[in-house]
Amino acid sequence: MRWCLSATTLFVFSLLCFSASALTIGAAQPDLYLSQLQGKKVALVVNQTSEVEGTHLVDYLLDKNVTITKVMAPEHGFRGDAGAGETISDGVDTRTGLPVLSLYGKTKKPSPEMLADSDVIIFDIQDVGARFYTYISTLHLVLEAAAEQQKQVIVLDRPNPNGMFTDGPIREEGFASFVGMDPIPLLHGMTVGELAQMMRGEQWFNQADTLELLVIPVANYTKSVTYDLPVAPSPNLPNAQSIQLYPSLCLFEATTVSVGRGTPFPFQVIGHDKVALGTFSFTPISMPNSAPSPKLQDVKLHGQDLRRAANEGFDLTLLLQAFNQFKQAGELFIDRPDFFDKLSGTDTLRKAIEAGQSEQQIRASWQPALKQFKQQRQPYLLYPEF
Structure with a gap:
C-alpha cells in the first residue's frame, strides 16, 4: 500500500508541473529517489541508454556517493554494442571497476547469488513499446527475482516512443517466450514504469504481491508527445525512423526477407534476392557490432527503401503485400513459423495471412481483446494518453 501512495503522489506532482516545465525522465529527478538509496547497496540494470543529462547513470550515482555493487546488462550488453541474439558475457566495467553481469545468455533472471550483496535494484532502460523488444522481458524477470529475494526495485521511467499506439494481437497462452512473456498486445502503449506496475498488480510473476516497487515517473509527459x-x-x-518501423517490420525476421541488418539502415528497408519487392537495391554485409552474420549476407537484394516512409504503429500492409508476391512467385515466405508465432504471440495471425484474410478482417479479430486490455491496464497508467 505504501508503494501505491508513493506512485500516486508522484503522478499528481507530474500533472501539476506539466504545463510549466520540460519533459524530465525519472533518472533526472534525484530528489525523488536518492533518499531511498541512503545506506543501501544498489545493483543497476542498465545499458547504453541509461543516461542522465549526458552522463551515464552509473557515473551519475557514483558522483552522488551511492554505493553500487554491480551492473546487470540486458540483450546487446552494457554498452549496447552486441547484435541481436548474441550471447553477452560477464565482465568488468573498465571505467569504474564494477562487475558487469549478463542477463542475456545462460542467465536471464538474476540468481540469488547475484542479488545477495544488494538491497535495492534500479532498472533504467529505454524501451520502444513493442512486446517482442526484450528489455521488458528482462524487467519481468528482474521483478520476479527481486520479489523472491525480498529486494526493493526502483524503476526510473522513460517515455515510450511508440506510446500513442496500442495495437496488434494479445500474447495468448501457449506462446510465452523471451520475445513475449506477458499477455499484452504487440504494441502495448505503456512505459516501462507502467508495465512494472501492471506486472506486479496483475501478479504475472511469482510472489508479485510481496514486491516493494517504486516508480519514478517522467515529469510533464503524455503519450501524444513525440520523443526522439x-x-x-x-x-x-539507430534512429527514430527505424524505431517507428520496427513494430511493423519485426515479423519479417521470421521470413526469408531481409530488413536491412548488415546495412547502414537496418529496419528501414526490406528486400529479397529472388522476389523483387521493389526497385531499391542493397547488399547486407557482416557488421561485427550489429550484424555479424546477417540474413542473405553478400547477396544483392531488391526491395523497398522505407527511410522516408510514413508507416507507423503496427502496419500490416508490407507484410501482406510481400506474402502475396511470394505466393505468386512460388517462393517460401515464412520459413520459421514457430518464431513468427512467438513474435506474434499467437498462431492466428499467421493462419489468417495464409488463409488470405484482408487487413481489415485481421484487425477486426483483435478488437475485443484490445478493448479488454485497455480496461485492464487503466489502474496502472501514469500519464495522460492524449
Missing part, C-alpha cells in the same frame, strides 16, 4: 531518443536503444535501431 537521445541514445540508440540497440545497434539495429
